[in-house]
Amino acid sequence: MLRRLAVLAIVWGLPASTATVRAAESWPQVVTDGLGRSVRIERKPLRVVSMTPANTEILFALGAGDRVVGVTSWCTYPEEAKSRPKIGGFAATTIHLEAVVALRPDLVIAGDEAQSLVAGTLAQLGIPVLSVKVRDFAGLYAVIGQVGQLVGEREAAETLVGSLRRRVEVVVARSRLIPPEKRLRVYWEVFDAPVMSAGRTSMVGQLIELAGGINVFADVREEYPQVNTEAVVARNPEVILGADMTQGGALTVEILRARPGWSTIAAVREGRIHTLPADPTSRPGPRLVDGLEKVAAALYPQTAEGAGR
Amino acid sequence: MNRSREFSAAAGTSGTEPASGRRLGGWSVLLGVTLLLSMAASLCLGAVTLSFEELWTALRRDPAGEAVQQVILWDLRLPRTLLAAAVGAGLAIAGTAFQAIFRNALADPYVIGASSGAALGTTLALTLGWSTGFAGLGPLPPAAFLGALAAVSVALLLAETGGGSSVTSLLLAGTALGAMLSAAVSFLLLWRDQPWFQVFNWLLGSFSGRGWSHVAVAWPYFAVSFVVLWFTARPLDALTSGEETARSLGLRVRAVRLLVIGAATLAAGVAVAMSGIIGFVGLIAPHIARLLFGAGHRRLLPASALLGAILLVWADIGARSVLAPVEVPVGIVTAGIGGPFFLFLLKRRGGRLA
Numbered sequence: 001m002l003r004r005l006a007v008l009a010i011v012w013g014l015p016a017s018t019a020t021v022r023a024a025e026s027w028p029q030v031v032t033d034g035l036g037r038s039v040r041i042e043r044k045p046l047r048v049v050s051m052t053p054a055n056t057e058i059l060f061a062l063g064a065g066d067r068v069v070g071v072t073s074w075c076t077y078p079e080e081a082k083s084r085p086k087i088g089g090f091a092a093t094t095i096h097l098e099a100v101v102a103l104r105p106d107l108v109i110a111g112d113e114a115q116s117l118v119a120g121t122l123a124q125l126g127i128p129v130l131s132v133k134v135r136d137f138a139g140l141y142a143v144i145g146q147v148g149q150l151v152g153e154r155e156a157a158e159t160l161v162g163s164l165r166r167r168v169e170v171v172v173a174r175s176r177l178i179p180p181e182k183r184l185r186v187y188w189e190v191f192d193a194p195v196m197s198a199g200r201t202s203m204v205g206q207l208i209e210l211a212g213g214i215n216v217f218a219d220v221r222e223e224y225p226q227v228n229t230e231a232v233v234a235r236n237p238e239v240i241l242g243a244d245m246t247q248g249g250a251l252t253v254e255i256l257r258a259r260p261g262w263s264t265i266a267a268v269r270e271g272r273i274h275t276l277p278a279d280p281t282s283r284p285g286p287r288l289v290d291g292l293e294k295v296a297a298a299l300y301p302q303t304a305e306g307a308g309r
Numbered sequence: 310m311n312r313s314r315e316f317s318a319a320a321g322t323s324g325t326e327p328a329s330g331r332r333l334g335g336w337s338v339l340l341g342v343t344l345l346l347s348m349a350a351s352l353c354l355g356a357v358t359l360s361f362e363e364l365w366t367a368l369r370r371d372p373a374g375e376a377v378q379q380v381i382l383w384d385l386r387l388p389r390t391l392l393a394a395a396v397g398a399g400l401a402i403a404g405t406a407f408q409a410i411f412r413n414a415l416a417d418p419y420v421i422g423a424s425s426g427a428a429l430g431t432t433l434a435l436t437l438g439w440s441t442g443f444a445g446l447g448p449l450p451p452a453a454f455l456g457a458l459a460a461v462s463v464a465l466l467l468a469e470t471g472g473g474s475s476v477t478s479l480l481l482a483g484t485a486l487g488a489m490l491s492a493a494v495s496f497l498l499l500w501r502d503q504p505w506f507q508v509f510n511w512l513l514g515s516f517s518g519r520g521w522s523h524v525a526v527a528w529p530y531f532a533v534s535f536v537v538l539w540f541t542a543r544p545l546d547a548l549t550s551g552e553e554t555a556r557s558l559g560l561r562v563r564a565v566r567l568l569v570i571g572a573a574t575l576a577a578g579v580a581v582a583m584s585g586i587i588g589f590v591g592l593i594a595p596h597i598a599r600l601l602f603g604a605g606h607r608r609l610l611p612a613s614a615l616l617g618a619i620l621l622v623w624a625d626i627g628a629r630s631v632l633a634p635v636e637v638p639v640g641i642v643t644a645g646i647g648g649p650f651f652l653f654l655l656k657r658r659g660g661r662l663a
Contacts, residue, residue: 194510194517194636220635226506229518230381231356231634260520261384264376 031146034133035116041128044152045107049100051118052090052111055132056081057285058144059109061160062153070103077279077287097121107150134284136206137168144286160286167289168210171296174303175212184299186213187237187267189251194226203284211296213239233261239299240267243278251275274298336601340615344394347622351390354626356634357381388521393625393639394618395524396516396584397594399531399576401617402610404591405598406538406573407461409545409606410566411468413479415654417591418577421483422460424588425490427581428511430456432494436501450530453582457574460486465570491586514587514640516625523583530579535614537572541565542606549604587640589647590617590624596654620646
């Protein structure tokens with residue numbers, strides 16, 4: 001319940017706070033971030049540090065890449081981001097606070113609660129920190145708008161959100177045409193040992209539903225639950241999806257067939273197993289829409305091609 | 310002498326004189342039936358619930374029944390249930406033997422660090438990529454055995470040289486040892502880029518995804534361990550009443566101890582290699598068995614094994630049912646039941662710990 005309220009707060013609250021500031025290039029800018037903290041920026045930031053790969057992608061997509069002075073070692077996209085100084089890993093425990101401070105940032109864009117301690121410490125040092133929390137596409141649009149506002153790229157943000165929104169609408173419009181009896185049951189494997197999948201609220205779960213599939217673990221509230229293999233067999237998915245870069249074993253028909261009981265699953269019998277690029281399906285950045293389109297194409301190739309993609 | 314009296318007191322009786330065989334017969338039949346019923350329940354319950362009729366249909370592979378139920382039963386639930394029973398029995402006989410050897414009613418594979426040692430051995434084998442098995446049985450059980458053996462040796466040395474109250478020094482040494490070894494396991498797994506949830510799964514124990522191949526590997530080891538312990542049951546009785554007593558009875562104390570430690574450590578190690586660290590089963594099962602049958606090891610060992618199997622079968626039912634279709638690590642369930650039990654035992658003996 002609390003989580004749902006939080007989602008609503010993000011979806012509705014953030015655009016509202018965006019609207020409170022009118023002029024695109026007037027300073028200071030004040031916003032309330034994803035953790036409910038007030039962030040105030042005195043002048044256009046020239047030295048921005050990104051603490052998550054998704055934030056890095058947003059900054060570069062907004063044309064603020066040349067002002068990004070620090071990224072994580074996981075920030076691999078776009079190519080140019082790799083050359084920026086590293087502030088550590090993505091996990092909060094691996095971020096070097098001193099490295100961040102040494103870069104003399106005038107804006108830090110952090111992740112969600114997982115990084116809230118680090119974000120809080122930086123804020124206490126007088127460095128403006130925007131914590132972003134994206135739980136769905138509406139949240140993604142809001143965050144892009146907010147980042148655009150704070151780095152002085154508001155128009156770019158509006159253009160980007162507009163095009164992302166249209167592409168998502170195209171996918172959703174197509175999947176709406178799929179009759180209920182033709183909707184495919186989808187199992188998404190997040191990890192192999194233990195077997196982990198994606199619940200209803202996870203980003204991946206939303207990608208499946210938006211693309212017109214039925215997530216076989218949509219009844220699970222947890223985002224990335226360890227699931228019982230009996231349940232996978234019993235729910236008999238028609239398609240199995242997974243990311244191509246998991247740290248677990250590869251997702252192939254041979255490997256899945258060798259698992260006890262899995263050879264009877266429809267997707268395994270018919271060989272409907274697809275691996276999709278990991279980053280667009282896991283990073284809550286602009287490329288999440290690429291991920292959605294790829295999921296849709298994997299589930300309903302005819303529909304996707306027939307519409308002339 | 311003081312130590313042995315302490316242990317015998319906890320054990321209930323002096324343990325050398327068997328009670329009537331008939332009493333054993335009745336109870337063991339009851340335990341056996343309970344185990345069979347528990348396993349039947351385990352086959353019915355889970356992410357998909359089967360009625361007894363459906364279970365029977367699926368067990369006979371009746372073509373009239375649902376194919377999915379047959380697959381779930383034969384490929385997933387039956388091997389998992391058999392493995393849970395085997396691991397439970399293995400942990401219980403290991404606990405029984407450790408309690409006798411250490412003459413300490415609170416010793417079990419988890420408490421004295423054997424499980425953590427086995428986990429470290431297995432993790433080392435996994436991360437270093439050892440693939441040469443022993444007698445074609447895969448590299449993990451031997452690696453787990455060696456790791457557990459190392460941990461038990463250290464615990465034994467510490468308990469013997471530590472002086473003071475044996476209970477406290479063994480528990481403290483075991484706890485510290487277990488924490489160190491678990492930290493080493495976490496470090497190795499994280500160092501090799503294994504994600505945290507896999508580490509978590511290892512350290513809390515799970516039967517998720519285990520199949521017939523695990524059952525086939527595990528049973529022979531447990532059988533060997535049980536047979537060895539069974540044949541050392543009488544000497545174990547003597548050892549329980551103190552080393553001096555045992556020596557006066559003409560026992561080759563050193564040889565017996567080595568044999569028993571080897572067999573118990575084998576069972577504990579293989580249990581970890583199969584399912585990760587599962588605590589407290591090796592503590593609870595021998596205690597209940599001792600309450601029911603007294604301390605004679607001829608009866609204690611099989612009774613512990615049956616009770617351990619029953620306990621872990623039920624713990625696994627809980628692990629895959631409470632949050633179904635989500636799995637809970639089975640070690641959480643056993644710790645939830647076993648932790649309070651352990652504290653209760655500790656409190657009952659509390660006066661002598663200070």
